[in-house]
Amino acid sequence: xxxxxxxxxxxxxxxxxxxxxxxxxxxxxxxxxxxxxxxxxxxxxxxxxxxxxxxxxxxxxxxxxxxxxxxxxxxxxxxxxxxxxxxxxxxxxxxxxxxxxxxxxxxxxxxxxxxxxxxxxxxxxxxxxxxxxxxxxxxxxxxxxxxxxxxxxxxxxxxxxxxxxxxxxxxxxxxxxxxxxxxxxxxxxxxxxxxxxxxxxxxxxxxxxxxxxxxxxxxxxxxxxxxxxxxxxxxxxxxxxxxxxxxxxxxxxxxxxxxxxxxxxxxxxxxxxxxxxxxxxxxxxxxxxxxxxxxxxxxxxxxxxxxxxxxxxxxxxxxxxxxxxxxxxxxxxxxxxxxxxxxxxxxxxxxxxxxxxxxxxxxxxxxxxxxxxxxxxxxxxxxxxxxxxxxxxxx
Numbered sequence: 183x184x185x186x187x188x189x190x191x192x193x194x195x196x197x198x199x200x201x202x203x204x205x206x207x208x209x210x211x212x213x214x215x216x217x218x219x220x221x222x223x224x225x226x227x228x229x230x231x232x233x234x235x236x237x238x239x240x241x242x243x244x245x246x247x248x249x250x251x252x253x254x255x256x257x258x259x260x261x262x263x264x265x266x267x268x269x270x271x272x273x274x275x276x277x278x279x280x281x282x283x284x285x286x287x288x289x290x291x292x293x294x295x296x297x298x299x300x301x302x303x304x305x306x307x308x309x310x311x312x313x314x315x316x317x318x319x320x321x322x323x324x325x326x327x328x329x330x331x332x333x334x335x336x337x338x339x340x341x342x343x344x345x346x347x348x349x350x351x352x353x354x355x356x357x358x359x360x361x362x363x364x365x366x367x368x369x370x371x372x373x374x375x376x377x378x379x380x381x382x383x384x385x386x387x388x389x390x391x392x393x394x395x396x397x398x399x400x401x402x403x404x405x406x407x408x409x410x411x412x413x414x415x416x417x418x419x420x421x422x423x424x425x426x427x428x429x430x431x432x433x434x435x436x437x438x439x440x441x442x443x444x445x446x447x448x449x450x451x452x453x454x455x456x457x458x459x460x461x462x463x464x465x466x467x468x469x470x471x472x473x474x475x476x477x478x479x480x481x482x483x484x485x486x487x488x489x490x491x492x493x494x495x496x497x498x499x500x501x502x503x504x505x506x507x508x509x510x511x512x513x514x515x516x517x518x519x520x521x522x523x524x525x526x527x528x529x530x531x532x533x534x535x536x537x538x539x540x541x542x543x544x545x546x547x548x549x550x551x552x553x554x555x556x557x558x559x560x561x562x563x564x565x566x567x568x569x570x571x572x573x574x575x576x577x
Contacts, residue, residue: 183236190249265303288308288328327340386498504537525574543570547574558573
């Protein structure tokens with residue numbers, strides 16, 4: 183068995199574990215049929231999950247984990263207090279089974295260790311690879327290796343993911359100060375909790391300050407795989423052949439229902455209308471490509487409107503999700519409107535069953551709007567700003 187580490191945004195570890203449990207029964211065996219492996223024991227750490235699985239199963243999780251950053255394959259974990267020992271261990275690992283050549287990228291971090299010179303650690307690691315591959319190097323890095331030293335404990339990991347998992351392969355265009363897709367997915371899932379699928383299917387997901395529409399696209403593909411973007415493990419020497427096929431996604435037998443009844447968005451910036459439509463259309467195109475006959479198009483209602491001045495409710499039950507332009511952007515848009523004012527307006531005129539609003543932690547909601555209660559508060563880091571995701575529910 184192999185050891186994997188799933189990196190997550192801090193605070194999203196439990197949600198990623200739930201995602202992992204939900205998708206596990208649908209993963210494939212080497213014969214391209216659903217596997218029957220028991221769910222592994224998972225150890226939760228700050229910023230990630232560690233578990234053991236066979237290589238074929240472990241790398242598949244890249245396709246489905248919506249709240250993870252990346253998945254690392256642990257090549258080794260050992261004590262190292264001097265460079266010669268580190269070098270010998272690095273050189274002894276089976277890189278020849280994975281890498282095409284010796285040109286790789288490194289990410290090195292060292293703390294509380296005798297080996298704390300990150301530059302020398304990387305130089306030693308490169309020297310080991312040069313000896314293994316006899317100096318053979320391709321025109322660009324063929325993989326990325328993570329080296330961590332903490333209290334003289336060294337872990338060496340090979341990246342299975344490539345580009346960060348928030349890059350879904352369907353957000354064609356971005357708006358100003360976009361919310362990362364991993365965060366958007368996690369925040370929506372925090373509102374769902376134990377909501378039954380049949381009840382969720384009656385709800386319209388409504389973003390009154392949609393920007394590039396990240397909440398809407400993530401809501402649409404919340405339980406779907408992402409197969410169009412490349413992954414680092416597909417470039418390995420011994421990459422599973424099934425995942426090199428253009429049609430491997432057709433083998434998955436996952437539920438394909440639309441999570442929400444529809445998707446509604448409004449924004450004051452006219453340029454965002456075409457951006458949201460194009461991004462949403464790309465999601466629909468990719469889902470249709472592998473869901474085939476089970477695919478059903480989603481209802482998207484987007485328009486240009488200033489929600490600080492006019493705001494209409496959805497035609498049926500709705501949940502409102504909003505990442506307002508706080509800070510300088512909010513001052514430009516609404517002359518310093520506070521979260522209490524925003525929440526009051528959204529609840530009074532939008533009439534959502536639930537409202538999720540993201541705002542800087544130092545400006546928390548102090549009073550719930552009439553007819554609503556604070557159901558949940560989650561601290562997150564959004565682009566370097568400490569924020570609070572506040573979920574209100576109707577009484």
